[in-house]
Amino acid sequence: MPQNSSVRVQLNRLSVEEQHAVAAPRNASIPFNRPSLVGRELNNIVEAIERGQLSGDGHFTAECNAIIARLAGSASALLTHSGTAALEMAAILCDLKPGDEVILPSFTFVSTANAVVLRGATPVFVDIDPATLNLNPARVAEAVTPRTRAIFAVHYAGFPADMDALADIASPRDLLLVEDAAQALGSTYKGRPAGSLGDMGAFSFHETKNILSGEGGALTLNTSDLVDRARIIREKGTNRSQFIDGLVDKYTWVDLGSSYLPGELIAAFLHGQLEQVGEITRRRRRLFDRYLEGLAILPARHGIGLPRWSPAVRGNGHMFYLLLRSAAQRSAFIAAMREEGIGTPFHYVPLHSSPGGQRFGRSAGAMEHTDRTAERLVRLPMFFDLEDEIERVLDTCLRVVTRLDRSGAAC
Ligand SMILES: Cc1ncc(COP(=O)(O)O)c(C=O)c1O
Structure with missing residues (x-):
């Protein structure tokens, strides 16, 4: 029997729980992120192989597209091989040019800006609102020039940006509004799902996200006139999708494009996760609430900030962060937590002060909240299976903060 068949037979004999035990080694330290199997991921991979198509746009890709479109309340969703790829597709669909x-x-990941730069256009950086860590619409309005073509709004930590205020700026000027919803699958704004709030939305399924496939992403499209072109862009600029649908008898190069389509093994894994999105989101929201409750004394007693969000939004439990009092206190905190075996990484280096940002972009207005936030923020461990370990994170966190304050460490 060929080896792959024997692996398949062995896998098929294991229950879902047994597969998860095989795939999830444990150790004493608590990392920032630990990816888990949550459903039928491995069985799906075997099924994809048995179906005989490993390239993209097969059975599992179609299933994932449908689930994501439903979750995001979008007309259409297209799986991509990363959130970065979805943003690059969005930038092409915006017809950006030098x-x-x-x-x-x-205050975002480099991919939000790179997508713009790859089209030869200029990213214009603006400051965040310190109350939400998302785009401040007042600063956006001030940054608009006759050259502005689009606004890319990031939903930081899974809390959607103020999309109505941004739409009020974009609509009268015919600007496209793109959601960088990489962290926000399952979040809502005024009851509407992230991904349905702009012209397009980019999601990530990188292993640090709520729903994961190692690397992976999706682009949601909220106006039907974008869908056909998006499918062409994703398939190297060819009309292969129309060929597969039987609409043309051969396919050819028709537009700009690249290879943004993931293979079926990724889609098969992702499908196992997407089927469990309800349980994943519930669990992460519970963990987020436990952090909030367990650390409630930090602001008053230690001057440390906790996540804040607008009452108009509901998060998806993607991330729990702390805002320490200073950069020095943050370094001491990360080092002390590391000594206790707990991973608490910082997050973005502001793009306006990065070498790439200075070379390719420009800033509009002061960046005081971006700078102040970026130098003080740490993220606490957050992953599907954290439930058994969250109390240790909480205890350690409180102990470390108290110790740092007593020792007068760098405040
Ligand atoms: C805000 C934001 N945008 C884009 C991305 C890029 O997503 P990916 O890693 O799937 O390419 C990320 C990933 O962390 C992100 O946080």
């Missing part, structure tokens, strides 16, 4: 400007927060 001389055009796109407004986005400086």
